[in-house]
Amino acid sequence: MRITVTVDGTRYTDDVEPRTLLVQYLREQLGKVGTVVGCDTSNCGACTVHLDGHSVKSCSVLAVQADGSEITTVEGLTRDGRMHPVQEAFHDNHALQCGFCTPGMIMQSVDLLAEDADPDEQTVREGLEGNLCRCTGYQNIVRAVQDAAHRMRPGAGPEAERVADEPAMSEQSRAEVRQS
């Protein structure tokens, strides 16, 4: 099937197998290997990307479902050589060790901060519940997210990634994707 997507600001038109997962399409066809796969049951969240400005686990979305959408991966967060405040905060707070969960953790954190610009510790912990880290014990990740919140203006994050084009995916199908 033919799909057209915009990933990290670049437009792609490709033929994909109907069974191809979005994460497989990103990694194998587009070479976006910054986004990784950590499990096969959508528990770990390592593959989290933004689909039309909201976080999704890209192992739980078919590539064809993303047709017409705007996708941002961790590779697209850095703009004009400047890291996103969440990336900076992860570095400054030692919120990563091996770094494998980090792309997903950062993308989920950006989404979380878009919904709550000043989350308390428990809100951060619950907001990151779908992203597993085996190295850090989460303490510095929580600290980094709260630190990033203070660095960011309200509304920064996914809003900054939005493009003028209306996303082809309906609100309803997006909601289904997010539930999965």
Added chain:
Amino acid sequence: MTATADSHAGGEVGQARLRKEDARLIAGRTRWTDNMSLPGMMHMAILRSPLAHARINRIDASEARSMSGVEAVVTGADVADDQGSLPCAWPITEDMKSPNAPSLAVDEVNFAGEAVAVVVARSAAEAHDALEAIDVDYEDLPVVLDMSSAMTEGSDLVHPDLGTNASATWVFDSAEAGTGGSADEALAGAEVTIHRTFRQQRLIPAFMEPRSILVDPTGEQTTMWSATQVPHILRLMLAMTTGVDEHKIRVIAPDVGGGFGGKLQVTPEEVITFLVARKLGKPVKYTESRSESFTSAHHGRDQIQKLSLAADRNGTVTGLKVELLADMGAYLRLVTPGVPILGAFMFNAIYKIPAYHFSCTNVFTNKVPTDAYRGAGRPEATFAIERMMDELAAELGMDPLEVRERNWIKHDEFPYTTVSTLTYDSGNYEAATARARELFGYDALRAEQAERRRRGDTVQLGIGVSTFTEMCGLAPSRVLGALSYGAGGWEHGAVRMLPTGKVEVITGSSPHGQGHETAWSQIVADRLGVGFDDVEVLHGDTQSSHKGLDTYGSRSLTVGAMAVVQAADKVIAKARKIAAHMMECAEGDVEFSGGRFTVRGTDTSTSIQEIALAVFAAHDLPDGVEPSLDSEATFDPENFSFPHGTHLCATEVDTETGRVRLRSYVAVDDVGNVVNPMIVEGQVQGGLAQGIAQALFEEAVYDETGTLTSGTLADYLVPSAADLPSFTTDRTETPSTTNALGVKGVGEAGTIASTPAVVNSVVDAVRHMGVRDIEMPCTPMRVWRAIHGGAQ
């Protein structure tokens, strides 16, 4: 000497330097093995046994072979002559029984998940499609799952050719060793005896990056990229297992996403991919799924621990007897048999125990093989002895901290040789405990606990103590030799001054999240007097880092960094000779400080960078001095190092639901001198999470057929951020006297200490309700049943 944290005096070492590693990792600019593709690369998928024990009568792969994109289907029979037997490097006894361990099963499978056949195809999807078309005719064999019944007369056997399910029994007795009295006599004459049996449940390391392997056989050397902790050991073992010449193999561990011991292995998957790629003459990649990882990568822990402790009425321990059964799983992997033996030296912990007996029988079952998992032997021992100390305190009506203090080695008694023969070089248990007590608010929490008990609160408060030590810095080669381990414990390092004054550091230690690049840069920057950013640390490639014994056992800093320090000192010694020549003075008159060589008492000086350039030009070197400013060193420690600490945990236990809530956790660790306090704190926090996970959440569960029912991350409960609290961490600093850096290692401390602190806390919360033990993991169901009766 014990100082409070952050007592460093200037320089890089001691600073919370932000990590060099982060810039790539937070931007997704990574080199995980699975990210890599090579021209003409094929993809491999593995067919795994669904049965725990079966004979393979026939494999029909004809349909699979004819499917689109399928290059080859390989079965065990196809590689039977080439694959050798997977290595076990630790024959703990002379008569240890070890079955042949094929990478690809030939005529029998011994655990569910064992590799039976592989498909190599153009794409991963095509390879997986073809797996479905392979028909294997299995004949069921009796399944052995329970260690205790496996040891009974007439039990079915995992490996009938061995004639027993027991692999080996290893014994230590202090009376025989001459390091103490007889534990049996101590128990017979004791005023108080405590007997307990603890179960160390089976755990899964659950590193976040699934294992991945890429083999390129197209060069003169066959190159393997692998998500491994041990590229150097892997190269050696690939050569020894397959018979391919060692110098024809290059192994690279690129970015590696966690290990925790789980990637301290020479895996069937590595050997198969290696053989298949060489057979086809094409690059082949294999990346496991999470479910495959759980059913094939080695598991950890899984012991039954029977302890008997003798004491007198004032709380002084007079003897300890430990009898273990340790589950090996179906095969002996790299260090499987040695894991419980490492624990043998740690049951006496920080205490002066005058009589000690240890025995461990290693048992085969039809399960995934076990092997090292964060702590490897020491968490099991620490858990058991720390639980026993709490039980002794309860029996005597004493405070658990008081019982411990009565028995622990005092700070002025170091160095101290223990009943199990180790010599602890330094420590200060009093200081760490005092600090933890203060941070925790111990007395106030005890008062609250008493108040809640008095008023019969449905939510009870428990306080758990763990005063632990561990042996780190694996290891003095002579000690490993005495324990029949197959290799030494040294580490290699090198320092190269480049003509522009920049520095390349090579380490045989192989990081996978620990932050070596940052910490080694700090150490070398101080040593050579160069900038932190002027140092590049190379590792994890047998071509650049040509010698090493890799990363495990909290050995990187204590052994690996010491080799780098020694190499740097050799560079300085050579540069001093050249500096004297350049400044026309006697070598003895040259002082070195802050990267500059100065003629004593003058302002004549030159920098190490200027010397590096002069060495490159080589126009005017002293006679007999080679034109190079690089050096290497191999460091073999004379002793282990012994980090210690006091961890205190408060839990609230809902007596009506059995739910446990971690209310507060204080960890005061003494890891000796600290190179980077930020990294140390991160290691402790992450370690705590894993130890708490064993106490409360995680267990690898098999059903009666030998199927792993916790085979995904949906069933195996790796804790999320929402499951854990924030921890309060602090340090005392008692430098190790074993190495010149005064460091002790920190990679495993949190995991070792926290499991008993949490379980002691949960038991303490409900002890007044008649509970004396709760089996791990302390799930609401187990806690509720412990309170309200009924089988656990």
